Amino acid sequence: MNVALLGFGTVGSSVARILCDLKPEGIRLSHVFNRGVARKRVDWTPSDVIWTEDFEEILRSDADVIVELVGGLEPAGTWVRRTLEAGKSAVTGNKKLIAAQGIELDRLARSQGGHLLYGAAVAGGIPVIPGLRQGLAGDRITRMEGILNGTCNFVLSQMEAGAAFAHVLREAQRLGYAEADPSEDVDGYDARAKLIILSRIALRAGLEVDAVACRSITQVDAVDLGYARDLGCTIRQIAKAELRADGVSAMVGPMLVPLRSPLAWSRGTENMVLVSGEYGGDVVFSGHGAGGHPTAVAVVSDLISLAHGSRPVDLPSRAARISGEFELRHYIRFVVKDSPGIVAEIAGALASERINIDALFQRPGYEKDNLPFVVTVEPCAASALRRALDRIAHAAWLAQPPLDLPMLGE
Numbered sequence: 001m002n003v004a005l006l007g008f009g010t011v012g013s014s015v016a017r018i019l020c021d022l023k024p025e026g027i028r029l030s031h032v033f034n035r036g037v038a039r040k041r042v043d044w045t046p047s048d049v050i051w052t053e054d055f056e057e058i059l060r061s062d063a064d065v066i067v068e069l070v071g072g073l074e075p076a077g078t079w080v081r082r083t084l085e086a087g088k089s090a091v092t093g094n095k096k097l098i099a100a101q102g103i104e105l106d107r108l109a110r111s112q113g114g115h116l117l118y119g120a121a122v123a124g125g126i127p128v129i130p131g132l133r134q135g136l137a138g139d140r141i142t143r144m145e146g147i148l149n150g151t152c153n154f155v156l157s158q159m160e161a162g163a164a165f166a167h168v169l170r171e172a173q174r175l176g177y178a179e180a181d182p183s184e185d186v187d188g189y190d191a192r193a194k195l196i197i198l199s200r201i202a203l204r205a206g207l208e209v210d211a212v213a214c215r216s217i218t219q220v221d222a223v224d225l226g227y228a229r230d231l232g233c234t235i236r237q238i239a240k241a242e243l244r245a246d247g248v249s250a251m252v253g254p255m256l257v258p259l260r261s262p263l264a265w266s267r268g269t270e271n272m273v274l275v276s277g278e279y280g281g282d283v284v285f286s287g288h289g290a291g292g293h294p295t296a297v298a299v300v301s302d303l304i305s306l307a308h309g310s311r312p313v314d315l316p317s318r319a320a321r322i323s324g325e326f327e328l329r330h331y332i333r334f335v336v337k338d339s340p341g342i343v344a345e346i347a348g349a350l351a352s353e354r355i356n357i358d359a360l361f362q363r364p365g366y367e368k369d370n371l372p373f374v375v376t377v378e379p380c381a382a383s384a385l386r387r388a389l390d391r392i393a394h395a396a397w398l399a400q401p402p403l404d405l406p407m408l409g410e
C-alpha cells in the first residue's frame with residue numbers, strides 16, 4: 001500500500017519517522033507533500049520517496065492512501081474530498097474538518113469505494129475512536145465525559161497548586177502547549193469539535209457544531225480551586241454529552257469533578273474519556289492526547305488497519321436535537337461587598353426557581369469589600385439557575401458577577 005503524506009509538520013514528520021523505523025508490513029511511504037518542500041527534506045526517509053509541493057502530482061500517482069496532516073478546513077478539506085472522489089482512501093487527524101464535514105466525507109468515501117479513517121482526530125495517541133467504533137460497538141453508550149484539551153488540563157491542574165490563570169497560561173505558551181492566541185483551547189472550541197466527533201460515533205448523534213454551548217475556563221480563579229478542594233473536588237474543562245428521550249444534552253466548559261472520579265486523576269496535558277454503556281458499564285480511556293509521536297501512532301494504526309484490509313465499522317448517526325440542560329448540582333461563587341441580608345437575597349432568588357441550597361462555605365481571611373464565598377445547590381436545570389442568578393445580577397453588593405459551575409457526580 002503506497003502512502004502519500006500531506007504535511008510534514010509535527011505529526012506528519014512523526015508518521016514518516018515511525019513508518020521508516022517500524023516498516024509495517026505492506027506499507028510503503030511513497031510521497032511527501034508540503035509547501036516549500038525543499039526546506040522540509042530529511043535524509044532518513046528511503047531514497048525513492050518523492051518530495052513534492054504539487055498536490056495534483058500526488059493525485060495522479062500510484063499512492064493508494066493519502067494522509068492529510070496539514071490541518072484547518074481549507075485547502076485540507078478540498079484535498080481530502082478530491083482524494084476520496086478519486087477512489088483512494090484518506091487518513092486524517094484533522095478534528096476541525098471531521099467535526100464540520102465528517103458525515104458527508106464518510107458518505108463520499110463509501111460511495112467511491114475508498115475509506116476515511118481519523119483515529120488521530122480525537123485524543124491523539126489514545127485509541128478512543130477505534131475503541132468506540134470497534135471495541136464498544138456492541139453496547140449502547142448513553143453518556144460521555146471527556147478531558148479533550150491538554151492545554152486546559154495543564155492550566156487547571158497547575159492552578160490546583162495556587163498559581164493564577166494568567167501566570168500558568170504564559171508558562172503553557174513558553175512550553176509550547178498553548179498557542180499565542182489560546183482562545184481555541186481555553187474557550188472550549190477545540191474540545192467541542194472533538195465532542196461532536198465522539199458523539200457521532202458513541203451516541204450515533206449528529207450534532208451541529210455551533211449548537212453546542214462552550215464556556216471559557218478564563219473565568220476560573222485560584223480561589224475556586226481552593227473551594228473545590230474543600231468540597232472534595234477539583235476543576236477540569238469537561239466535554240459532556242448524554243442521550244435524552246428527545247435528543248442529546250451536550251456542553252463544554254469548566255466543571256467541578258470529584259477527586260475520586262478518574263477524571264480528576266489526569267494531570268498536565270493528559271486526556272481522558274469516560275463512557276457509560278447500558279450493558280457494559282463505565283469504560284475509561286486515558287493517555288497522551290497530543291504531541292507528534294502519540295498522534296502519529298494513531299495515524300500509523302489507521303494505516304495498518306487499511307493495509308490489512310479491515311473495513312471501518314460503519315455506525316450511522318442521526319441528526320439530533322441539542323440541549324445544554326443537565327440536571328446537576330452546581331457550585332456558585334459570589335464575590336461581594338459584605339453587608340447584612342446578602343444570603344437571604346440569594347436564598348430568595350434560588351427559591352423563586354425552586355432550587356434548594358445544599359451548603360454555604362466561606363473561608364476566613366478575605367477583605368470585607370471583596371469577599372468570596374460559595375453556595376452549592378442541589379441538582380437543577382442550568383436554565384433555572386441562570387434565571388435565579390439574573391434576579392440578583394444588579395445587586396449593589398456584588399463586587400463581580402457570580403460564577404456558576406456544574407458539579408459532576410462520582
Ligand SMILES: NC(=O)c1ccc[n+]([C@@H]2O[C@H](COP(=O)([O-])OP(=O)(O)OC[C@H]3O[C@@H](n4cnc5c(N)ncnc54)[C@H](OP(=O)(O)O)[C@@H]3O)[C@@H](O)[C@H]2O)c1
Pocket residue numbers: 006007008009010011012033034035036068069070071072075093094095096120121124289290291292295
Ligand atoms: N500536534 C498535535 O499534537 C496534534 C494532535 C492531534 C491532532 N493533530 C492534527 O494533526 C494535523 C497536523 O497538526 P501538526 O501539529 O502536525 O501541524 P503543523 O506542525 O503545523 O504541520 C502542518 C504542516 O502542513 C504544512 N502546511 C500547512 N499549510 C499548507 C498548505 N497550504 N500547503 C502545503 N503545506 C501546508 C505546514 O508547512 P509549514 O512548515 O510551511 O507551515 C506544516 O509542515 C492538524 O489537523 C491537527 O489538528 C495534531
